[in-house]
Amino acid sequence: MKRALSPRPWPAFVFFLVVAGLGPVLDSFWLSLLTLVFFYALMGLSWNLMMSAGLLSLGHALFLGLGAYTTAVLTASGGISPWLAIPAGTVISALAGSMIAWVGGRFSVRGVQFAVLTIAFAELVRVLFDNWNFVGGTGGFFLKAINPDTNRPLLTLRGGALFFYFAFLAITAAAYFLVQRLMASRWGFRWRAISEDEDAARALGVPALRSKVLAVAISAGLAGLGGGLFGLMQGSLFPDSTMRLQLSIEVLIAPIVGGLGSPFGSVMGAFFVVPLMEFANVLGQRTGYYGVNTLIYGIVILAVIAFLPHGIWPRVVQFVRSARPA
Amino acid sequence: MLQVRALTKAFRGLTAVRDVSFDVADNEIVALIGPNGAGKTTCFNVISGALKPTAGTVMLSGEIVAGLPPEQIAMKGLVRTFQIVRPMRTMTVLENAMIGAFARTADVSKAMDTAFRSIARVGLQNKADALAGNLTLPDRKMLELARAIAAGPRLLLLDEVMAGLRTAESDRIVDIIRSLKAEGMTVLLIEHIMRVVMALADRVVVLHHGEKLAEGKPSEIGADPKVIESYLGKRTKLA
Numbered sequence: 001m002k003r004a005l006s007p008r009p010w011p012a013f014v015f016f017l018v019v020a021g022l023g024p025v026l027d028s029f030w031l032s033l034l035t036l037v038f039f040y041a042l043m044g045l046s047w048n049l050m051m052s053a054g055l056l057s058l059g060h061a062l063f064l065g066l067g068a069y070t071t072a073v074l075t076a077s078g079g080i081s082p083w084l085a086i087p088a089g090t091v092i093s094a095l096a097g098s099m100i101a102w103v104g105g106r107f108s109v110r111g112v113q114f115a116v117l118t119i120a121f122a123e124l125v126r127v128l129f130d131n132w133n134f135v136g137g138t139g140g141f142f143l144k145a146i147n148p149d150t151n152r153p154l155l156t157l158r159g160g161a162l163f164f165y166f167a168f169l170a171i172t173a174a175a176y177f178l179v180q181r182l183m184a185s186r187w188g189f190r191w192r193a194i195s196e197d198e199d200a201a202r203a204l205g206v207p208a209l210r211s212k213v214l215a216v217a218i219s220a221g222l223a224g225l226g227g228g229l230f231g232l233m234q235g236s237l238f239p240d241s242t243m244r245l246q247l248s249i250e251v252l253i254a255p256i257v258g259g260l261g262s263p264f265g266s267v268m269g270a271f272f273v274v275p276l277m278e279f280a281n282v283l284g285q286r287t288g289y290y291g292v293n294t295l296i297y298g299i300v301i302l303a304v305i306a307f308l309p310h311g312i313w314p315r316v317v318q319f320v321r322s323a324r325p326a
Numbered sequence: 327m328l329q330v331r332a333l334t335k336a337f338r339g340l341t342a343v344r345d346v347s348f349d350v351a352d353n354e355i356v357a358l359i360g361p362n363g364a365g366k367t368t369c370f371n372v373i374s375g376a377l378k379p380t381a382g383t384v385m386l387s388g389e390i391v392a393g394l395p396p397e398q399i400a401m402k403g404l405v406r407t408f409q410i411v412r413p414m415r416t417m418t419v420l421e422n423a424m425i426g427a428f429a430r431t432a433d434v435s436k437a438m439d440t441a442f443r444s445i446a447r448v449g450l451q452n453k454a455d456a457l458a459g460n461l462t463l464p465d466r467k468m469l470e471l472a473r474a475i476a477a478g479p480r481l482l483l484l485d486e487v488m489a490g491l492r493t494a495e496s497d498r499i500v501d502i503i504r505s506l507k508a509e510g511m512t513v514l515l516i517e518h519i520m521r522v523v524m525a526l527a528d529r530v531v532v533l534h535h536g537e538k539l540a541e542g543k544p545s546e547i548g549a550d551p552k553v554i555e556s557y558l559g560k561r562t563k564l565a
Contacts, residue, residue: 205400205429
């Protein structure tokens with residue numbers, strides 16, 4: 001009596017390999033679009049991990065922003081290698097996440113109230129950064145320009161479109177396999193149990209506080225990791241863009257559309273949502289009506305949620321299974 | 327195994343449990359009985375850590391557990407079930423039992439084996455992959471029991487596991503509890519069905535208005551005038 005608890009890893013592995021193989025043949029438009037897809041897939045994986053433990057994050061921009069700022073400030077002002085600065089940003093984000101989870105868990109802040117807590121922390125830190133001159137305040141923080149002729153991307157972790165395409169693909173794929181493994185582990189079970197009934201879970205020996213802190217720490221760490229690389233790609237950071245509330249909302253669309261609780265759903269969701277956003281933008285510009293892009297985007301997302309309430313990916317899995325005799 | 331000493335639990339002005347003391351010896355089955363509102367479930371909630379006692383203490387194998395969080399008490403081997411069953415509805419029967427099994431191992435396949443054995447024990451092995459939310463009430467009660475067993479308790483607290491079940495189903499649970507006892511398990515149960523209490527319990531503790539009214543062997547309790555007066559009623563036929 002042995003059964004696969006989680007999908008076998010090789011289909012996802014093949015998927016990421018094929019996407020990697022596309023890199024060299026894509027033009028710069030597609031490279032940057034797919035890089036954004038990977039970025040949102042990573043954020044979705046991160047957000048979804050917390051959601052699987054029943055913790056709704058509406059402040060993910062905080063984790064992303066902390067990772068981005070830590071990495072940028074350490075490399076630019078501290079002269080530290082990005083190979084160390086990015087992990088530092090990851091750790092800072094994870095610590096911030098642990099603290100929020102601990103506060104929420106310790107004082108039994110659950111459900112919607114916890115979501116409000118995440119907003120409160122994210123906004124607090126954003127306003128703090130707005131007024132913190134060391135990191136540039138509202139004026140923003142800028143990385144030194146790099147000379148493309150002498151730049152060694154593997155040293156500076158900054159480069160052209162193809163470099164960031166592979167960099168984001170690599171961390172997103174790694175995050176996917178990590179989350180997939182975690183969800184199939186004891187912790188994955190504990191997170192799901194807590195999200196359904198925390199008191200019943202605790203009665204069965206599930207350490208609720210520790211489980212939540214771990215979930216948020218890993219989730220925040222992944223967001224910080226993505227944020228760190230994102231900062232290096234952008235070259236400039238502003239609290240009102242890197243830590244804005246809207247960003248916290250944007251990152252949760254892909255995992256919801258892709259399928260809550262399913263790691264590959266987050267990846268698929270990003271592949272659907274990000275190009276849709278781009279397509280709507282282009283269409284909006286062509287027609288010349290202000291707001292058309294948001295309207296199209298909104299209608300499509302609404303339609304997906306109305307007709308595929310469990311998300312795109314679980315429906316695809318169901319379809320494939322029913323098409324194939326068991 | 328379990329010592330409850332001068333346990334008191336007050337909610338604002340209302341004292342739900344007042345100065346209750348009793349013991350459960352190793353490998354014993356003790357039934358906690360009493361009318362509705364007597365404080366039985368409150369007693370369970372304090373013993374299992376869901377509530378902190380106002381006064382008094384609870385010891386498990388000589389170690390004070392009163393006031394510890396429920397998950398720590400569960401890890402020490404005291405596992406409870408809920409009167410109103412609380413399955414994780416979007417998880418399968420096997421996965422529900424695995425949550426319990428993960429209290430004793432971090433290994434997924436070991437947890438799966440333990441979980442499967444415990445659901446087989448209550449007769450749910452053919453529904454291992456069914457979502458717990460789709461089970462019938464009797465099956466949910468069985469799952470509640472299986473999940474607790476999978477957590478590897480030394481002392482099992484069962485809160486009306488048989489309420490709402492047919493005779494055949496409750497007989498099945500009686501058999502399961504007997505076999506658990508034969509394997510060395512200690513059980514404290516809240517039960518309203520006197521037939522079950524008489525058949526199963528080594529000792530009975532009667533609560534009334536939050537206080538201990540009587541304690542003794544089932545036959546003594548059945549004959550105790552105070553218990554008959556306040557709880558059993560004069561017409562109750564025992565066993």
